[in-house]
Amino acid sequence: MLVISSREFRNNQAQYFDLADSKEHIVIQRGRNKAYRLLPVGEDDYISHIPEEFLCDPFSISPSGDVFWADKRNIERLKRLIEHLEKDIKDVNYTVCETYEDSLKHLDSL
Numbered sequence: 220m221l222v223i224s225s226r227e228f229r230n231n232q233a234q235y236f237d238l239a240d241s242k243e244h245i246v247i248q249r250g251r252n253k254a255y256r257l258l259p260v261g262e263d264d265y266i267s268h269i270p271e272e273f274l275c276d277p278f279s280i281s282p283s284g285d286v287f288w289a290d291k292r293n294i295e296r297l298k299r300l301i302e303h304l305e306k307d308i309k310d311v312n313y314t315v316c317e318t319y320e321d322s323l324k325h326l327d328s329l
Contacts (some may be wrong), residue, residue: 220244220245221238221243221244221245222248223235223245223246224248224249225247225248225249235247239258239259240259244256269289269290273290273292274289274290274291275288275290
């Protein structure tokens with residue numbers, strides 16, 4: 220792994236892009252408390268392979284914007300799975316946490 224400053228990256232971008240392309244792990248340090256990884260974008264990172272009729276904004280589902288959530292078919296599959304599990308497991312108690320804060324409150328209540 221190679222850790223470089225943002226200034227070093229800015230001055231030698233082509234060199235670091237080439238290293239990242241050759242599978243070198245590059246971390247760009249920006250100030251004291253911020254760092255970023257330089258990674259080439261892979262085929263799985265694109266949403267262009269999702270047919271238009273199934274495409275949706277992944278950020279409307281998840282704050283991460285993960286490409287998985289950009290495909291309505293994935294969302295429907297998960298909904299069907301949850302419905303199936305709810306029918307099969309009637310004695311299980313669960314809590315739906317919609318936000319990070321909800322998750323923390325729930326964990327504190329245990």
